Amino acid sequence: MMRESVYLDWLRDAHAMELHSETLLKAAVQRLNDHPSMKMRITQYLEQIREQQQLVKDVLKSYDGSWSILKDTLGRMSAVGQAASDMLRDEMGVRIAVSGYVFCSYKVATYTTLVAAAEQADDSAGKNAFQRILQQEVQMADWLLLHLPEAANESIDKLTEAEASDAI
Numbered sequence: 001m002m003r004e005s006v007y008l009d010w011l012r013d014a015h016a017m018e019l020h021s022e023t024l025l026k027a028a029v030q031r032l033n034d035h036p037s038m039k040m041r042i043t044q045y046l047e048q049i050r051e052q053q054q055l056v057k058d059v060l061k062s063y064d065g066s067w068s069i070l071k072d073t074l075g076r077m078s079a080v081g082q083a084a085s086d087m088l089r090d091e092m093g094v095r096i097a098v099s100g101y102v103f104c105s106y107k108v109a110t111y112t113t114l115v116a117a118a119e120q121a122d123d124s125a126g127k128n129a130f131q132r133i134l135q136q137e138v139q140m141a142d143w144l145l146l147h148l149p150e151a152a153n154e155s156i157d158k159l160t161e162a163e164a165s166d167a168i
Helices: 003-030 036-063 071-074 082-089 094-120 124-167
Strands: none
Touching: 003 036, 003 094, 036 094, 036 124, 094 124
């Protein structure tokens, strides 16, 4: 396989991942009404995800003139892992935060490899875009890690309050 085709495959995967990210985060935001600070930050992150989608799409289109969003989406809509699907079905802020952290870590690894792939493909615009996205993902992962104790405490309080009311 040629280096360029490896890079192109990884670009397509990254674009599909960003599309999937938007779906997951929209669902997560709807479940965070009891966690206003997390809801606000995830809503901001959702805007970054949309920008990231566009950056990846621009790199993909400049690198592959025959690329189409339909072909990409139909060909590559796979789940990114258990952490991502947890965001869709769990209502507890702590689980959304943990899943979000795992997902951001996955994206950090993905964009780290894309920076290296862009270097090998002599794609300086792609490299710059991926470094920007990588920085955003590291910042989001750091924010989530910092706020995990708060989310855990809120969830513990809610669960114990609910249990105490059920006992009455």
